Amino acid sequence: MRVLGVDPGLTRCGVGVVDGEPGRVGRLVTVEVVRTDPDDELSLRLLALDEALSALIAEHQPQSVAVERVFAQHNVRTVMGTAQAGAVAILAAARAGLPVQTYTPSEVKAAVTGSGQADKAQVTTMVTRLLRLPAPPKPADAADALALAICHIWRGGTQAKIRAATLRTVGGSR
């Protein structure tokens, strides 16, 4: 199962691709931060982000995409840019025919650290450990994208297992 995790942002958009299966050690495929210039027009920034994400999907062929869900409770300006970048990411995945799932920051933190209130350092430590990386992923803010991908693999796995177990039970009762 290959998953693309996207931590949306207009100026810095974290992207990470992870191979993995629920309950197994994952493998880092690629991790990077897509940047767009704050001095450029919004339309050119969204276009650059769309092209970078579409190229990444074409190159690494993930089977699904996990995007962080955006809330409008913090800085208004930042949040609008994040919502716009998130929309571009979700659309790029949909246009490539890939299923998209969104997760809240606390769901992601809980998935990789066991606590929805974990701080950034704790998330980075666990991502480094779970993917057996020799050093924390760089750039540092790309760790969240990998955490999203790991969260999706584990959640997807849980759901798939429940589905499989249900099917077995149904099958056994026949």
Add this chain to the structure above:
Amino acid sequence: MRVLGVDPGLTRCGVGVVDGEPGRVGRLVTVEVVRTDPDDELSLRLLALDEALSALIAEHQPQSVAVERVFAQHNVRTVMGTAQAGAVAILAAARAGLPVQTYTPSEVKAAVTGSGQADKAQVTTMVTRLLRLPAPPKPADAADALALAICHIWRGGTQAKIRAATLRTVGGSR
């Protein structure tokens, strides 16, 4: 000058195409509301909106696109959907190679009614009058998209006139 105006929304996205020149009566080319189903997944809704807007651009070949600028001061849920729909509209225009301009609601109201505090009925009345329509545009909430297109034609015209006047002055002083 043919302009596509987009009043972004995830459930209802107003779109209107107007032909016009600054200081002249505009002509309505088309007006409609693109709807997506609130029960559908977000990725499918953004994809449906992208496809509808891209088809509209391909069919009517506008030369530029005006999109309402979104603020995060009102209902949080609605605003996130509006920001996402706006991003899809801006990206669709950019992918078609068209220049995009955003306007605040009060800029649009001021452009068509003379007051940035005008209400919806006043905007609809003026759009109907300015485009010499026999009746208010339907659906009713599509009037804002037409107001955006009219605002853009007039603003673009004003800017073009100032530029032309500046060039004449510069030329005359030589």
